[in-house]
Amino acid sequence: MARPRSFRTEDAVEKAMQVFWTHGYEGASLPDLLEGMGLTRGSLYKAFTDKKTLFLRVLEHYEGMAVQAGVTMLTDCGVPNGADRIMAMFTNSYRAVTDGDRRGCLLCTAAAGPSMYDDEIAEAVSRGLGALRDAMGEALKASPKHKDLPEDARRELACMLISQYVGLRTMARARIAPDMLRNAVRSVGVMLA
Amino acid sequence: MARPRSFRTEDAVEKAMQVFWTHGYEGASLPDLLEGMGLTRGSLYKAFTDKKTLFLRVLEHYEGMAVQAGVTMLTDCGVPNGADRIMAMFTNSYRAVTDGDRRGCLLCTAAAGPSMYDDEIAEAVSRGLGALRDAMGEALKASPKHKDLPEDARRELACMLISQYVGLRTMARARIAPDMLRNAVRSVGVMLA
DNA sequence: AACATAGGGAACCAATCGGTACAAAACACA
DNA sequence: TGTGTTTTGTACCGATTGGTTCCCTATGTT
Numbered sequence: 001m002a003r004p005r006s007f008r009t010e011d012a013v014e015k016a017m018q019v020f021w022t023h024g025y026e027g028a029s030l031p032d033l034l035e036g037m038g039l040t041r042g043s044l045y046k047a048f049t050d051k052k053t054l055f056l057r058v059l060e061h062y063e064g065m066a067v068q069a070g071v072t073m074l075t076d077c078g079v080p081n082g083a084d085r086i087m088a089m090f091t092n093s094y095r096a097v098t099d100g101d102r103r104g105c106l107l108c109t110a111a112a113g114p115s116m117y118d119d120e121i122a123e124a125v126s127r128g129l130g131a132l133r134d135a136m137g138e139a140l141k142a143s144p145k146h147k148d149l150p151e152d153a154r155r156e157l158a159c160m161l162i163s164q165y166v167g168l169r170t171m172a173r174a175r176i177a178p179d180m181l182r183n184a185v186r187s188v189g190v191m192l193a
Numbered sequence: 194m195a196r197p198r199s200f201r202t203e204d205a206v207e208k209a210m211q212v213f214w215t216h217g218y219e220g221a222s223l224p225d226l227l228e229g230m231g232l233t234r235g236s237l238y239k240a241f242t243d244k245k246t247l248f249l250r251v252l253e254h255y256e257g258m259a260v261q262a263g264v265t266m267l268t269d270c271g272v273p274n275g276a277d278r279i280m281a282m283f284t285n286s287y288r289a290v291t292d293g294d295r296r297g298c299l300l301c302t303a304a305a306g307p308s309m310y311d312d313e314i315a316e317a318v319s320r321g322l323g324a325l326r327d328a329m330g331e332a333l334k335a336s337p338k339h340k341d342l343p344e345d346a347r348r349e350l351a352c353m354l355i356s357q358y359v360g361l362r363t364m365a366r367a368r369i370a371p372d373m374l375r376n377a378v379r380s381v382g383v384m385l386a
Numbered sequence: 387a388a389c390a391t392a393g394g395g396a397a398c399c400a401a402t403c404g405g406t407a408c409a410a411a412a413c414a415c416a
Numbered sequence: 417t418g419t420g421t422t423t424t425g426t427a428c429c430g431a432t433t434g435g436t437t438c439c440c441t442a443t444g445t446t
Contacts, residue, residue: 006393006442024306026219030434040394041435047393051434102309111367112305113217116295122368129369153383159373160380164353167360174304175315176322180352187353190346191384195414195421223404233425234405240423244404 009047010061012037017058017065021106025055025114025121052118059124062106067128074135082142083192086161090168090185097172097181104173108166133162143192164188202240203254205230210251210258214299218248218307218314245311252317255299260321267328275335276385279354283361283378290365290374297366301359326355336385357381 019028019036030051034040048054070089079085093105103109107128115122136158140146146154168181212221212229223244227233241247263282272278286298296302300321308315329351333339339347361374 024309027306027310029432031432040396042395042437043393045435104305108363109305111369112297112302112363113220115367116217117220125367126369129364129367129373133373153380156376156380156383159376160357160384162373163360163364163377164357165360166363167356167358170301170305170359170363171322171356174308174318174322176304176319180322180326180355183349183352184356187346187349190349191353195412195423197413198423199412222402224402235408235424235426238405 013061071135074139082139085139105169108169206254264328267332275332278332298362301362329354
């Protein structure tokens, strides 16, 4: 018994995600978001309360998209060797850069930014990176070289790989020479081989 | 034949560094800086032109302090095994967190932030990380396990270690569970051993 | 047709942003 | 002690920040 939304909420979140992804949380202004989402102030605030709430929605969306894609890749039994799955993920991150996508990872950008001061954002970041870490652990279980390691060692290695991931994607944003990223990825390959 | 500065420029830069270190570039407002540096708008703009110029000065200062400290640690021949020097650096980063310092690395925070849009800042970040990478390479030359590797492989490994460093310090800022950082560091230790 | 709720758009808000103008004060040198 | 030069402090600037409020219109349901 009321007028329906003229936009799908998820679409708006998706578009907001693109804006935050490129500009970061603090760097994305309201006008940026309004333009990117294709709606006006009134609609935005009615639908999402405020900027931070929108950002939390976006982080959830990102978890459901990019993070989930990573988890799927890492646990994809179609690739029998887990180390290969991990390498695929790192290689993808590197290729994104050579393809011109220097936005890095929304989670990693948020990690360096607002999560320092905001508990809810920090928690969302932790949650996303934790999911990736667990998926890394699963992948290692499917790696001939690592499957017989003690559980602790595998878990530690997964943490290291996440840290590697965060570093790689953060440097991508900083426009570090692509060589450095490629070298890092190659070295991860050597280490896992 | 004029009135002299009432503050030492380097002192002011040092204080500005502290502010930028905790708040990041965009997160540090002029009032934040003025209070932290203990001077007024007029003095700041006369001495440093504008915020960005000040930040570039700060980055230089950071290179001369923190980065140089890292380079010194990595190339310190007092510790004969280069791998030990590298581990000392990672262990220090972890201990900073357990000691309550969650600011991470100014360079890494800048990497995720303004270096995306500003060439000069991006270049300064690259320069600092490059210096650390080279020092990592030097340390590896002094590691029994790595000194006989081909030059390329060592260089690649150095890139990976830098990426690891950036990841670690970025996650520190994000208030990721310290366990994750400790695990990552331990795993680096295993890898280098 | 009437009602309830939604969106759309603009006007408006106080606060803050980085930055500037300028007068007064403080020093070095003669 | 003057004189000239620079610093310092403050008032002020326009622009932008995130956020609110309003009214009008559109579109469902009953």
